[in-house]
Amino acid sequence: MARRATAQDVADLAGVSRSSVSLVLNGRGAGNLSEAKQKAIRAAAEQLDYTPNAVALSLRSRRTRTLGVLTWPGACGLPQELLHRALIRAGEHHYLLLVVDTGGDAEVERRQLETLQDRQVDGFLVVAPAMTHYRPSEALTATPTVLLNCVDPDGAVSSVAPDEVQAGRRAAEVLLRHGHRRIGLLVGDPATLQTAQRVSGVRQAVAAAGEIPPELCLAGRDIDDGARAAGDLLRGPGRPTALVCTHERLAVGAALGAAELGLRVPDGLSLVSLEDGEQLTSKLTTVHRPDAAMAEQAVGLLVEQLAGGAPEVRQLLFGCPLQVRASVATPGQRPGDAADPR
């Protein structure tokens, strides 16, 4: 790479001092420099294709317009949609992201955090792969930080997270509205807060309808797990007419398991997924976690904080809308979209 032009180069070419170049290029030329010199400077900058060195700018301004992102993989890798949208939104605010994988390990996180602090990042985003509690370390609370898809139980740091309990409730409700009474529940990793909340929501809704809340059936992480679990449930006594799955893969597996028993979705079995955003099929009725909106909100909150805005802690819970597609029907009948606008 040919050496980049510096402000000095521009100054030399325009026959002025470095300071003048800076003034003009930062819009403070008017009233400080003659029209002619301003013009000369702009022309020189143009000619040399000059743009300021961001590193030098950072050293001087003590701001890097860089956000440190702490994340780690879940069952299906990094939270890619959240990261992707955060990256886009940050770019719109002229921030760049420095993403590190902590592996979910506190010691690794400590080291990574130090690296990012050495890099003088302006703030931090913590992006969890699945809804969870997250206790920020002191190093983190000392810097503007926003949690995404996780919450600080002590409420010390702002967060943007999905309302997973409500999501579970909505999944059960659409089935109840269609007349289902025997609802099965397939879950992935039962140890996570995400699963616990989703399950709790489902049970709340079922109980509220006066029915006996379903046992949860531990399925696993991939399609085969879903197929196996659904097969077991559908072959067992008190066969459910509908299934809520905490993950999209399980739902797809359930459809496969049902098909192997000669049951079609939704005629023979209704299915609702608390999807994780993979969108494996366009048929599945899901409760949608609004990753795009959440990521944008989180970045917005952080940028606002960095701009010296409101420093109060805000813990935002995003509602998860029901996405009606084609996997829910009245038991023993054909597909039907819930006309119920809720």
Place this chain on the structure above:
Amino acid sequence: MARRATAQDVADLAGVSRSSVSLVLNGRGAGNLSEAKQKAIRAAAEQLDYTPNAVALSLRSRRTRTLGVLTWPGACGLPQELLHRALIRAGEHHYLLLVVDTGGDAEVERRQLETLQDRQVDGFLVVAPAMTHYRPSEALTATPTVLLNCVDPDGAVSSVAPDEVQAGRRAAEVLLRHGHRRIGLLVGDPATLQTAQRVSGVRQAVAAAGEIPPELCLAGRDIDDGARAAGDLLRGPGRPTALVCTHERLAVGAALGAAELGLRVPDGLSLVSLEDGEQLTSKLTTVHRPDAAMAEQAVGLLVEQLAGGAPEVRQLLFGCPLQVRASVATPGQRPGDAADPR
């Protein structure tokens, strides 16, 4: 955040000059400073929890230990596995990544590239979501750059990419070895080089076996597309006994479509996927694109170049190994792993 300690703070505490601090902390103390002063400096640094400001370091050294990453989403979003592994490997070399989404748009890419150059990134990684040709702009070729999952047809820049033709060949070969003669071919986006190469490989292998290469059946991107396409093929004349799918989702859909016709995998239908790394099911026999190894190699190449190593262009093609699982059997028989070691 409390003000970070600077080298000056350490010097003051230790009662020496800034230069001495720098010398000692960079391992050049021996022979330059008395033991006592060295000790004092180390103690002071420890006490103040001093680590050098990376921005200042960058300004002086003209190296940022930062890599710019140009990427864009494909049918299933950003190439997350490649990005994830690149990020990890870069970290091991003490590099951090600045990732931007160009949206596959040349004008956006130009702007993003400029931003990254202003940030003084040491080198670039171009990470494509699917194998493709990529012609680097001049700005890119002027800086150390490595392409990942794409190749420069002009061979001006180093690249690490999968051998998709071989992948296609291997998928067909495992089926041929099992005795399949009527092989169907489900493809995603037919306009991509990735698909073209995979299809070409399949056809080569089938032709080499003296059979008539299969027509390709345009399926689409998700599971439903696969189910529909497979259903059509399986209901049509000259029903195939096996299917090659260019994407994992299509293969899962095919299994679903087959199940709906009462056909089980692999007894009634054999399936091989040219997977895209989602690992939706542990049953599917696939040809595996070695994303982890490719990403690590690409980062390695770039880091080597940055360390002043061999500047020759290298265009690496990675073989894609067959991953034998449980979706291939002899036509009309039960599952059987190919004992054939190849």
Place this chain on the structure above:
DNA sequence: CTGAAAGCGCTTACAG
């Protein structure tokens, strides 16, 4: 209206 100086935090020759 304009340029010289100071300073962001570092390291590396260079005098003493």
Place this chain on the structure above:
DNA sequence: CTGAAAGCGCTTACAG
């Protein structure tokens, strides 16, 4: 053996 100086590329008071 040790410290003062220069310089990476910028911007912002501050003299003139």
